[in-house]
Amino acid sequence: MQEHHNNETHQISYSTYLLVWVSLLALTSITVTVAGVHLGDYTLFVALMIAAIKSALVINIFMHIKFEDPIFKVFLGISGFTLLVIFSLTFFDYIYR
Amino acid sequence: MSNPTELTHAPHRDDVGARMGMWLFLFTELLLFGGLFLVYAVYRHEYYSQFRVAALELNLSIGALNTVILLTSSLTVALSIGALQKGQKHLSVMLLLITDILALAFMVNKYFEWSTKIHHGIYPGSEHLLNLPDGQILFYGLYYIMTGLHALYIIIGLVFLTIVLGFVITGSVNKDSYVKLENAGLYWHLVDLIWIFLFPLFYLIQ
The missing domain is CATH 1.20.5 (Single alpha-helices involved in coiled-coils or other helix-helix interfaces)
Structure with a gap:
C-alpha cells in the first residue's frame, strides 16, 4: 500500500x-x-x-492477499511452491520406483 | 517516520506484523494438511477403482450443503470485518453470530453424516470395513482422518470467532483496532479453503 x-x-x-x-x-x-x-x-x-x-x-x-504488502505474496508463493515440490518429488519416486 | 498512530498516543501496535504472524501460522497448517493430501493422492493413484466404489457411499447432498454453508460463513465473516471497519458495530456482531450459527450447522450435518456411516458399520476398525478390499479401507481411513481433523478445525475456529465476538461486543476490538477479528477471519477462511479441496476429492469421485 x-x-x-x-x-x-x-x-x-x-x-x-x-x-x-x-x-x-x-x-x-x-x-x-x-x-x-x-x-x-x-x-x-x-x-x-x-x-x-x-x-x-x-x-x-x-x-485480502491482493491488498497486502508484496512480502505476503512472496511467502504465499514460497509455501505453495514447497507443497508443489513435495508432491512432485513424492510422485517422481512413486511412479518410477 | 510519520506514523499516524503516534499522533493519537495509542500504545505501540503493528497490525501488519500481527497479520503476518497469522499467515505464517496458516502456512504450517497448510503443510500439515498438504501431507494428508499427499497420502490421499498416492493411495488414490494406487487404488483408483476402489476409491470410486467407496466414494459412492458418501452422501453428496450433505457434502454439497456443507460446502454452501462454509462458503456463506466465509462471506459473513469477511462482511463482519468490513462492517466493523465502517464503524457498523451491530451489523458486525450480527454477521459474526450468523457465522457461528453456520459453523454449528456444519457440525450438525457432520454429526448426521457420520452417525449414518457408523450406523451402517463403516468406521475405522469396524468388522464390516475390515472385510472390504484394501483400497476401500484406506479411503474410509482417510475420509475419517481428513474430514475429522477438518471438523476439529471448525470447532477451533468457532471458539476463536466466539472469543473475538466477545471482544467486539465489549469494544476492545473496534473500528480502529480490529486485527484480532481479521486474524480470526483468516483462520476461518483457511478452514473454508481446506474444505474446497476435501469436497471434490471425497464426494465427487464418480
Whole structure:
C-alpha cells in the first residue's frame, strides 16, 4: 500500500464480497454438475482446477492477499511452491520406483 | 517516520506484523494438511477403482450443503470485518453470530453424516470395513482422518470467532483496532479453503 500506514487496511465493498460469494457458489454447482459427466482422466483435473479458482478467489478477496504488502505474496508463493515440490518429488519416486 | 498512530498516543501496535504472524501460522497448517493430501493422492493413484466404489457411499447432498454453508460463513465473516471497519458495530456482531450459527450447522450435518456411516458399520476398525478390499479401507481411513481433523478445525475456529465476538461486543476490538477479528477471519477462511479441496476429492469421485 501507498504510504505504508501500518495499521490501516484496504476496504473492500460489500458488493465485491457478495459477487465473490456468488461466484464461489456458481463454481460449486459447476463442479458438482461436471462430476456427473464422464470425462475419464480429466475428471480430477477439472475438479482441481475449479478448486484452485475458488481458492484464488478466497485468498485474494476474502483473505485480502491482493491488498497486502508484496512480502505476503512472496511467502504465499514460497509455501505453495514447497507443497508443489513435495508432491512432485513424492510422485517422481512413486511412479518410477 | 510519520506514523499516524503516534499522533493519537495509542500504545505501540503493528497490525501488519500481527497479520503476518497469522499467515505464517496458516502456512504450517497448510503443510500439515498438504501431507494428508499427499497420502490421499498416492493411495488414490494406487487404488483408483476402489476409491470410486467407496466414494459412492458418501452422501453428496450433505457434502454439497456443507460446502454452501462454509462458503456463506466465509462471506459473513469477511462482511463482519468490513462492517466493523465502517464503524457498523451491530451489523458486525450480527454477521459474526450468523457465522457461528453456520459453523454449528456444519457440525450438525457432520454429526448426521457420520452417525449414518457408523450406523451402517463403516468406521475405522469396524468388522464390516475390515472385510472390504484394501483400497476401500484406506479411503474410509482417510475420509475419517481428513474430514475429522477438518471438523476439529471448525470447532477451533468457532471458539476463536466466539472469543473475538466477545471482544467486539465489549469494544476492545473496534473500528480502529480490529486485527484480532481479521486474524480470526483468516483462520476461518483457511478452514473454508481446506474444505474446497476435501469436497471434490471425497464426494465427487464418480
